[in-house]
Every structure is written in structure tokens, then in C-alpha cells.
Amino acid sequence: MANERKVIKIGKSYGVTLPIEMLAEQGIQCGDMVEVKTDKDTITIRKVQKVSLPDGISPDFFEILEETAQLHGEALKKLVDK
Numbered sequence: 001m002a003n004e005r006k007v008i009k010i011g012k013s014y015g016v017t018l019p020i021e022m023l024a025e026q027g028i029q030c031g032d033m034v035e036v037k038t039d040k041d042t043i044t045i046r047k048v049q050k051v052s053l054p055d056g057i058s059p060d061f062f063e064i065l066e067e068t069a070q071l072h073g074e075a076l077k078k079l080v081d082k
Helices: 020-025 061-080
Strands: 008-010 013-015 034-039 042-047
Touching: none
Parallel strands: none
Antiparallel strands: 008 013, 034 042
16 A cells, blocks of 8 residues: 655654554554664664563573574574584
């Protein structure tokens, strides 16, 4: 669904209103967290998928996992085929 929308000023920011039906099609409701990405002339909005961590797993688990993957990415890739 494509719609033209006007950019409006909201405080010290700009915003665009989106029809409820458009967001509902994507499973987005009022209060949900969304991720906004830009790439050249495209803006993408998608619902943030919440993950429930099992008891005993620290809330910063994914941050630590990402840091570890960046530090040891090559070694981890080599382990995949083993």
C-alpha cells in the first residue's frame, strides 16, 4: 500500500503520520517499538521482535554475543564446517 504523506514538525523533530490500517497490516500497534533504517532514498520501518530470554540469561546477552561475533567472526565461520 503506497500513500503520500506530509512531513510535519513535532517539537524539535519531524514526523510522518501513518494510517492505523497500514501499520496493522504489519502487525504494528500503538506502543510497539519499531526499527527505522535509511538507505540512500529509502526509509524502512519494521516492528522490533521481542525475544523472551530464559531465566538466568542476562539482558545484555545479545550485546555480548554481537561483540564476541565481531571479535572472533573468522574463527566462528571456520567452526561452522567442522
